[in-house]
Amino acid sequence: MKTIGVLTSGGDCPGMNACVRAVVRCAATRGMKVYGINRGYQGMLEGDMELFDPIAVSGLMGNGGTVLRTARCIEFKYPEGRKKAADKLKEFGIEGVIVCGGDGSFAGAKALCEEQNIPCIGIPCTIDNDLNYTDFTLGFDTAVNTAIDCMHNVVDTMTSHERVCIVEVMGRNCGDIALYSGIASGADGIIIPEMPYDLEELAQRIKNTRKMGKESNLIVLAEGCGHAHAYVAQFERLLPEYSVRGTNLGYLLRGGDPSMYDRVFAARAAIRAVELLEQGIGNRVVGIRNSQIIDLDIFEALNMPKKDNRELYSVFHQLVLG
Numbered sequence: 001m002k003t004i005g006v007l008t009s010g011g012d013c014p015g016m017n018a019c020v021r022a023v024v025r026c027a028a029t030r031g032m033k034v035y036g037i038n039r040g041y042q043g044m045l046e047g048d049m050e051l052f053d054p055i056a057v058s059g060l061m062g063n064g065g066t067v068l069r070t071a072r073c074i075e076f077k078y079p080e081g082r083k084k085a086a087d088k089l090k091e092f093g094i095e096g097v098i099v100c101g102g103d104g105s106f107a108g109a110k111a112l113c114e115e116q117n118i119p120c121i122g123i124p125c126t127i128d129n130d131l132n133y134t135d136f137t138l139g140f141d142t143a144v145n146t147a148i149d150c151m152h153n154v155v156d157t158m159t160s161h162e163r164v165c166i167v168e169v170m171g172r173n174c175g176d177i178a179l180y181s182g183i184a185s186g187a188d189g190i191i192i193p194e195m196p197y198d199l200e201e202l203a204q205r206i207k208n209t210r211k212m213g214k215e216s217n218l219i220v221l222a223e224g225c226g227h228a229h230a231y232v233a234q235f236e237r238l239l240p241e242y243s244v245r246g247t248n249l250g251y252l253l254r255g256g257d258p259s260m261y262d263r264v265f266a267a268r269a270a271i272r273a274v275e276l277l278e279q280g281i282g283n284r285v286v287g288i289r290n291s292q293i294i295d296l297d298i299f300e301a302l303n304m305p306k307k308d309n310r311e312l313y314s315v316f317h318q319l320v321l322g
């Protein structure tokens with residue numbers, strides 16, 4: 001393969017730019033040309049794409065967001081939309097595509113491979129860490145580090161006022177951002193969709209921590225379990241003696257400069273993706289398992305059983321007070 005495309009699709013994440021840069025640089029080293037496809041599948045079917053100069057990606061590595069922009073494209077969900085997109089790719093001489101996105105974008109890549117015979121390779125880009133075939137998705141590490149910084153600030157003010165705070169974090173139906181940031185912030189409670197939770201028991205533990213001398217409490221809530229304001233109302237009822245506040249970190253976690261881990265992961269994943277396309281291989285996704293870069297069939301990747309977080313949850317439980 002001599003000419004390929006790269007796009008970013010679905011929710012953005014820190015590390016997408018590092019990934020695009022690595023695709024362009026690695027392809028150039030191999031004598032391949034790369035088209036940047038703007039606004040995900042929307043740009044693909046509109047022919048909104050241009051050739052990347054390897055020099056133009058200088059300085060991109062450390063920037064959050066995505067220079068290619070991203071979009072959610074309804075038309076691409078239908079075979080007619082994908083036919084239109086494939087025709088545009090052919091018009092530009094693009095023989096294969098690297099798709100940086102989440103499970104929805106991968107479903108699109110799979111359909112493009114199978115229906116239109118365009119080899120596609122997926123790179124897992126989402127802060128949610130909700131793809132079961134890979135230990136980590138790109139952007140997750142940065143998002144968790146940002147959450148930890150924010151929680152540190154929240155705890156400062158909560159301690160001054162001796163309050164209880166519910167901090168909501170993104171993750172869609174996956175509790176990983178809440179679980180990792182909660183452990184790393186020394187939270188008193190972590191509420192995630194993967195584990196049963198009992199608010200009365202948690203309220204009792206909070207009372208116990210206060211008797212032991214704790215002056216504030218942090219409860220980390222995954223968005224998949226509901227919103228902070230609803231939990232504030234419940235804890236106000238369960239803990240009438242304390243002042244309770246809630247805050248949603250929301251999009252703060254989706255922006256920002258990528259961490260070292262995400263930059264290096266982006267580089268390694270991009271190299272594998274380019275190598276596969278160079279050999280004419282498609283319909284696969286790249287990931288990381290036990291620190292090794294892996295690739296596997298898209299269908300297989302999307303149908304993996306959910307990851308087991310019980311060990312990590314027990315780490316939290318063994319260290320918590322009360």
Ligand code: ADP
Nearest residue numbers: 010011072073076077101102103104105107108
């Ligand atoms: P993410 O990739 O982050 O999960 P989305 O679920 O929003 O984000 O998907 C991004 C885009 O991928 C959608 O706007 C659509 O263009 C395409 N897509 C999603 N699901 C499918 C599908 N089942 N078939 C074809 N394309 C899809």
Ligand code: F6P
Nearest residue numbers: 011126127128170171172223254
């Ligand atoms: O998938 C990433 C994510 O940030 C989720 O954590 C969140 O639920 C969702 O995207 C928000 O998406 P939108 O950009 O549509 O508000």
